[in-house]
Structure formats: structure tokens, C-alpha cells
Amino acid sequence: MEASLMRMRTNSGSIARRRGFLALVIGTMACLFVFTPTASAHGTIVDPASRAYQCWRDWGSHHMDPAMQxxxxxxxxxxxxxxxxxxxxxxxxxxxxxxxxxxxTPDGQLCSNGLARNNSLNSPGQWKSKTISNNFTMHLYDQASHGADFFRVYISKNGFNPATQSLGWGNLDFIMQTGRYPPATDITFNVQTSGYTGQHVIFTIWQASHLDQTYMWCSNVNFG
Known part of the structure; x- marks a missing residue:
């Protein structure tokens, strides 16, 4: 009887230790989950939406929906x-x-900003596009409020087909470079163009102010 009680106490202690260790692991992972996104949070062009943002905006809450295919x-x-x-x-x-x-940034890697993990964004195809005029507004949402040394805006040349061609530097018309912007969550600026019709890619470079950090995105648009 005494031996049985000793085994029960030993097993109970072992279970308690395992539970304590599991709680510690879960707690540590929870802290990482809570703090890592904040530490790595930056921003993107939300209008006209960059390719990654458009996918997250439209499908993030139901990304397992088979209708997406x-x-x-x-x-x-x-x-x-x-x-x-x-x-x-x-x-x-x-x-x-x-x-x-x-x-x-090699040709064919512009839309991923040269990041291998984002290579799918370079694929030509029927990306969702927003209909805009030749004079339009761009909107950066920046969770960390870094500000900008400048934005550079390019538009794919007439004759470039984003459904069948990956984007290279030779496919772009340089449109404008902005001045500096102070730290803010939302930054908007106007772009004036002429002569564009149909499907195009807007390629944007954001040079953040706090460090030498460069962001590049593709936004698909239809000039109506």
C-alpha cells in the first residue's frame, strides 16, 4: 500500500512538472505571438492596393474558402x-x-522587392485591379509611422501586358518622386499622368526615413 502511494505521489509530481513546463512553453509562445508582429510592423500601399495587401484584404478572414481558386x-x-x-x-x-x-533588384523580381519568400507576387496573371483615372491619389498605411524620405512612382509602359509578362525595369515609365513626409500612420499623395489606358502596373518605391529601409510594391490598375 505504501509503495503504491509513493508511486502515485511520484506520478502526480511528474504530471505537475510536465504541466508547468507546458504552461511555460505556451506562455513564451504567446508572448512571441503578441510582440513579434508589433516589432516587425511597417506598411504598404493600400490604395491602389499592393498585390499582397489586396489578397489579405479580400481573403485574409476566409483564406481557406475554396471559392478563392x-x-x-x-x-x-x-x-x-x-x-x-x-x-x-x-x-x-x-x-x-x-x-x-x-x-x-533583378528584372522579374520587382513586385516581390527581391524577396524570395514573396516570389509569387512576381507572377504575371489576372491580378485584381482598381479602375482609376490618369490623375489619382496613392495612400500609404504605415503601422509604425516611419515617415518617408521619398516615394518614387512608375507605371508600366503602354503595350506591357501584366497578364502575360513579369515586370522589369525596362517596362516602366518613371512618373514622379515626392519630397519628404514626416512620421504618420497615413500618407497620401497625388499622381498626375496622361496617355494611359487599360491594364497597367503601378510600381512604387518607399524609402522610409528612420533607417535605410526600402519597400517596393506592384499595384494593378485599369486606367478607365
């Missing part, structure tokens, strides 16, 4: 390739480019 095949393929591309739509950055954007 038919209704939005480009987002479906991107989610299948790497869901992190959409979940981290705000963190597509590279450090230390020193302004050498073209030399640091």
Missing part, C-alpha cells in the same frame, strides 16, 4: 505558395540598398 486565382496561388506573403503584407522591406534600387 475560381474568383481570385492569383491570390489563391500566392496563398498556396507561401501564406506569409499575405500575413506579412506590411513587412516587405530590405535594408541597406543605399539608393541602388535597380542594381539590387
Amino acid at each position: 475560381q474568383q481570385d486565382p492569383m491570390c489563391y496561388r500566392a496563398f498556396q505558395a507561401n501564406p506569409d506573403t499575405m500575413w506579412n503584407w506590411m513587412s516587405a522591406l530590405r535594408d541597406g540598398l543605399g539608393g541602388n534600387f535597380q542594381g539590387s
Whole structure:
């Protein structure tokens, strides 16, 4: 009887220790989950929406919906390739480019900002597009309020087909570079163009102010 009680006490202690260890692991993981996104939070162009943001905005809350495969095949393929591309739509950055954007970003990798984990964003296809006029407003949402040294805006040349061609530097018309913007959650600026019709890609470079951090995105639009 005494031996049985001793075994029960030993087993109870072992179970308690395992529960305590499990609680510690869960607590640590919970802290990482809570604090990591805040530490890595940045921003993106939300209007006209960058490709990753459009997928997250439209499908993030129901990303397992089989309807996505038919209704939005480009987002479906991107989610299948790497869901992190959409979940981290705000963190597509590279450090230390020193302004050498073209030399640091090969043709065909512009829409992913040269990040292998976001390579699905470079795929040509029927990305969802927003109809805009030749004079339009761009909107950056920045969770961390970094501000901007500048934005550069390019538009794909007439004759470029985003449904069948991946984007290279030679496919772009340079439109404008803005001045500096102070730290803010929302930054908007106007873009004036002429002569564009139909489906195009707006390629935007954001040079953040707090560090040498560069963001590049593609937004699909239809000039109506």
C-alpha cells in the first residue's frame, strides 16, 4: 500500500512538472505571438492596393474558402505558395540598398522587392485591379509611422501586358518622386499622368526615413 502511494505521489509530481513546463512553453509562445508582429510592423500601399495587401484584404478572414481558386486565382496561388506573403503584407522591406534600387533588384523580381519568400507576387496573371483615372491619389498605411524620405512612382509602359509578362525595369515609365513626409500612420499623395489606358502596373518605391529601409510594391490598375 505504501509503495503504491509513493508511486502515485511520484506520478502526480511528474504530471505537475510536465504541466508547468507546458504552461511555460505556451506562455513564451504567446508572448512571441503578441510582440513579434508589433516589432516587425511597417506598411504598404493600400490604395491602389499592393498585390499582397489586396489578397489579405479580400481573403485574409476566409483564406481557406475554396471559392478563392475560381474568383481570385492569383491570390489563391500566392496563398498556396507561401501564406506569409499575405500575413506579412506590411513587412516587405530590405535594408541597406543605399539608393541602388535597380542594381539590387533583378528584372522579374520587382513586385516581390527581391524577396524570395514573396516570389509569387512576381507572377504575371489576372491580378485584381482598381479602375482609376490618369490623375489619382496613392495612400500609404504605415503601422509604425516611419515617415518617408521619398516615394518614387512608375507605371508600366503602354503595350506591357501584366497578364502575360513579369515586370522589369525596362517596362516602366518613371512618373514622379515626392519630397519628404514626416512620421504618420497615413500618407497620401497625388499622381498626375496622361496617355494611359487599360491594364497597367503601378510600381512604387518607399524609402522610409528612420533607417535605410526600402519597400517596393506592384499595384494593378485599369486606367478607365
